[in-house]
Amino acid sequence: MTFLDSLMAGLSLVSNLEVFLALGLGVAIGVIAGAIPGMSATMAVALTLPFTFSMQPVTGILLLLGVYKGGIFGGSIPAILIKTPGTPASSATVMDGYPMAERGEAGRALGMALWASCTADLVSNLSLILFAGWLASFALNFGPPEFFTLILFSLTIIAGVSGESLLRGAFSALLGLLLATVGLDLIYGTNRFTFGDPNMMGGLNFIAVLIGLFAIPEVLAMAWHPTGHLGKTRSLGKNKVTFADYKKSFRSILRGSFIGVFLGSIPGIGAAPAAFLSYSEARRKSPNKANFGKGEVEGVAAAEAGNNGVAGATLIPLLALGVPGDVITAIIIGAFMVHGLQPGPMMFVVNVDLIYGLFIGLIVSSVFLLVIGSAAIRGFKYVADIPRRILIPTVLILSIYGVFAVNNSVFDIGVMLVMGWVGYLMMRMHIPAPPFLIAFILGPLLEDNFRQAMLMSGGSPVILFRGPITWFFWGLTAITLYAILRTGLRGPKPPDSDAVASPAKN
């Protein structure tokens, strides 16, 4: 079959109302679920899965993909409005999105998030269609040693989000790495800092830590100084994102999209590191470097481009290899299997109409995201108008329900509250929170891949230099470290008035 034949076959498969309804419904469910802290995109997809069993395969799978994509964007809404990332992937969006909302620019930040998300989504889908085979075979070269070097490099982004002082960023990151060691040891299954408590054996829940670190300190800061917000302009974001904003950030969006595509096509990394990496690259290249972290619209764009760039690309290992890249695609594999479909290279031969049907549906989903996302923004941005002293307790209660929902565990609520105090102390001490979070995500990956590599080689470190991919990332890490050390270790900049006002509102 030629390309055109395949395309027509795909088109005939998806050209009915039911498919588009499912796709639209999926995006809408995803946006709403993503906007609720604790209801991650993963949960939304898992909850939708049983409903797809009775549908046509292409309809059911596009419904799930719609939920996934909607969920990743939806997470940015609470990240910007109430400093509570709706999904882990949107935690990088908090860094500039929330300061913008504080300034009364919620509408602009949300609009930028949406445009960046849709652009990245489109880039990601096109990459899937054009480069799936090539990227997938490349991703298969990633064994533990390659992963180790990639993650080591990713850790250098901590320098980009450390704020005033690099050393304080390092301190924060080390705290995150240490906290991530709690749980059962991967290689031996023995206890590490668990004190025999079955709740601790699984490690601390990531979303509990995330929400604790970002949302709860706002509650405590409010208790410290309940009237601190009065007089600051935090009113309705009537403002909108302009085309000039979009044009200015376009390079960052494109760069972020490709970072997302690259990390998404490698199984096992996920969207949050992509968002942070894209953010830190945008900051490094931007002329407004100093404004990042204080409400720079380009920062929002970069973060959202990074995480949405992942969404289409995680389908690359799924469709081209039959390998799930993350939990969400693992669930989507389940949907394929129920219909007797076996994702993998053979699918491009046996079910080529379905593949092209999915491709067409995915392209359409980017448009749906834009339409449904705008509607959602219009609905949600009035959150910025709620009186702060009612909004803050609401955030507290919402966080409690959301964190419980992740793992049905009351213990996790406790983890979140304790982390809230840790986060508040860090805020008062001017220790940046994002390095903590990045380290908490990447730390276990770094350690696990290091030890897996050591198991492979019987303890010889030579395996960490086993091929061009590892050399590439070692080189990249070395260059970045050199640049950081040259510019960064001059100690904290004298705190200008701006830097003081932003991290703590006390």
Next chain:
Amino acid sequence: MDNRQLQIRLGLGAIALSLFLILIAIPNWVSVPSNVPHIVLSPVFWPYTLAGLMGLTGLGLVATGMSQTAGGPPLNEQIEDEKQGYLRLAAIAVIMVVAMAIMAKLGMVWTSMLMFMATVLVLKTRYPIAAFICAVAIPLVLYAFFAHVAGLAIPQGDFVRLP
């Protein structure tokens, strides 16, 4: 507290934490199996590495702190009455502890209603009636959503069970 003081204090804190981990926490609370073939594979290798780096970071913080001039501008904005501020923080802490303690008995919905009201009292809102309505409505709406739309088993207490 100016920048110099903060930097030095953080550095000393990091060094103390590092020593605590190396001397007490890791040897006592990380179990090591007897048949580890190689030191880099041991469950304690990574925590020790991190603790060491923490110590180095602490030294770095102290060193950079020392090199700065004292008496910079204070880092945190002052508030009118610090004592009241600490009292309010303590009150929130008590609310959190009590909420965790009664959640099993009372269930999540009623606990969060009480928690909302208590927090609003501490914050002294300008809109008490709206706050009260929110305190009742928000936990119920969230319960309805999570229990009936998302299909979760939200913990119910021993007293009044919601449908």
Next chain:
Amino acid sequence: MKLKPLSLLASAILLGAMSTAALAEYPERPINMIIPYGAGGATDISARAISEPLSKAAGKPMVMSNITGAGGATGSVQVKNARSDGYTMLFARVGSHTVNPAMKATLPYTLDDFRFVTVYEINPVVCAVKEGSDIQSIEDLAKKAEEGGVSYSSSGVGSMLQLAAVMVLDEFGVKDPLNKATHIPQKGGGEAATAVLNGTVTFVCTNSSALANLIANKQLKPILVTTKEPLAGFDAPTAVELGKPALTELVGWTGIAGPKDLPDDVAAKWGEWMAAAVADERFMKTMTSSGSIVELMSPEDASAFINRQYETFKKLVDKLGMRVEG
């Protein structure tokens, strides 16, 4: 908006009062079913597939709760500590209830802490290597393992995958399989299969459902299935054909358990519901499409089956010194 929550509250109080007034028959409210593994895994798919027909049979909704962590231990402990009124039940799995108890000294529960009401699903185990590998058969694998340089992946320490690989090597005559072959644990079942695909490890033994699509796409090659009869879609000799009937004990399963003091009438109810639920057509289709065999066991049979598998695993663990202390 203001009216709705108020009326909801009123009806809630009313209902609460009613339910305490008359002690209705079990179940009088939704039953919380704990899935000790994450969304999208074999246990989760199986549990969610049966939840709908099961809810219909019981007449009350079954609320599915994933409580993940520590290879199924976190969720299992929640049920162990729950009230034994039949409103908190567990989807028990081979990993959480036979391999873990056999392997882990510090596991916070034992088999005696649970009362099994049924086992309803069996998954055969398949061992596979990468397509194009010079290992053609399980004998090749055993020979290569004896020489050294063979490794296998699993979804973590104490998972069925780890034990399966060791048991297979042991059955095929590899002496001291723990030191001859290297265990490289991964974060989950999907990662374990990927590790074979990208050459990190030599082979993996896992549930047929986890490998079905990789084998159908000719990326992995099956070299052994642990069933008596050949398995459709898996072109590999069975354990019986290879003269190792002991390996037929090595199967994955999903069952339902409650806390140990679960009353008899509750257990009896579950027997009725399960009989009705497994007859559901869509449930059957979901299960068989992923290579599982639906086989409903009575509570007694289920306990006997689980104990037998536990003893088999325990013997192997003790023989090889695989127990995880500390």
